[in-house]
Amino acid sequence: MGFSLGPNARERAIRDDEHAVSMHWPGPRTVAVVNGKGGAGKTPATVLLSAVFAQYGGAGVLAWDNNQTRGTLGWRTETGAHDRTLLELLPQTQRLLGAQGQSADLAHFVHHQPQEKYDVLRSKPIRLAHENRLSPTDVDSIHSVAAKFYRLIIIDSGNDESDPMWLRMIDRADQIVVATTTRDDHAEAGALLLEALEDRDERSARLAQESVVVVSQADPKASSADVDSVVAGYRSLAREVVRIPFDREMVDGHLRLRALAEPTQQAWLSAAAAVARGF
Numbered sequence: 001m002g003f004s005l006g007p008n009a010r011e012r013a014i015r016d017d018e019h020a021v022s023m024h025w026p027g028p029r030t031v032a033v034v035n036g037k038g039g040a041g042k043t044p045a046t047v048l049l050s051a052v053f054a055q056y057g058g059a060g061v062l063a064w065d066n067n068q069t070r071g072t073l074g075w076r077t078e079t080g081a082h083d084r085t086l087l088e089l090l091p092q093t094q095r096l097l098g099a100q101g102q103s104a105d106l107a108h109f110v111h112h113q114p115q116e117k118y119d120v121l122r123s124k125p126i127r128l129a130h131e132n133r134l135s136p137t138d139v140d141s142i143h144s145v146a147a148k149f150y151r152l153i154i155i156d157s158g159n160d161e162s163d164p165m166w167l168r169m170i171d172r173a174d175q176i177v178v179a180t181t182t183r184d185d186h187a188e189a190g191a192l193l194l195e196a197l198e199d200r201d202e203r204s205a206r207l208a209q210e211s212v213v214v215v216s217q218a219d220p221k222a223s224s225a226d227v228d229s230v231v232a233g234y235r236s237l238a239r240e241v242v243r244i245p246f247d248r249e250m251v252d253g254h255l256r257l258r259a260l261a262e263p264t265q266q267a268w269l270s271a272a273a274a275v276a277r278g279f
Helices: 009-022 042-057 086-097 103-108 136-149 164-172 184-200 202-209 224-234 262-276
Strands: 029-034 061-066 119-121 152-157 175-181 212-216 240-244
Touching: 009 042, 009 262, 029 042, 029 136, 029 164, 042 061, 042 152, 042 175, 042 212, 042 262, 061 136, 061 164, 086 103, 086 136, 103 136, 136 152, 136 164, 152 164, 164 202, 175 184, 175 202, 175 224, 175 262, 184 202, 184 224, 212 224, 212 262, 224 240, 240 262
Parallel strands: 029 152, 029 175, 061 119, 061 152, 175 212, 212 240
Antiparallel strands: none
């Protein structure tokens, strides 16, 4: 009869999310992925948000491991042609910030993800914590290099919210993402972190109020009611709350967006779109 049906509500929502994460903004943006408890899903969130933004928005996305306590971002992503980390980058920051610094020079220090088109700046987890710890000035220097050559910087953070390198990351962030699972200790730690930022200063309070919370069903035995309870608890604390279904591909090993089940990929697209709407 010559007529066609328009997209349904779900299809329109996916299109809107794809449009949001495809946008480029004037100037670089920095996102800090946070939770004071280990195992709450910060590294998976860093990896998969980076992958979504690079897939839809193109190159210029950096995932940075700002973790002084054996950060695992390098273990969950592909290794480049070298084993260098931010500790090797740090002495070169002034040269890279100079007139002769070029984006291609960063290939000596970052690990490109060939399938998903973003770069990873690793920490060195085999070193002791005090050997990985950076000063606030070091964080500033690395961030200045990253902001010169990347449009989007997503930072995987450590667990010590009092550490100077953690606090400087917050000072450099345009937005924060709280990663949590349905475990009570993870959910409570994330909520307490937001409350602490509310009390820190005006800028930190604004970051907390405009935050995005990603609730991952890391335990296959967790019920829908468990997820709903955590999501409901965060609704008054954050701008948006996104739920991520359980997916065995997220449990261990290298994380690849395309290896996830379709509902999980769409959930991470929704999470990235929630972040994008905050810029």
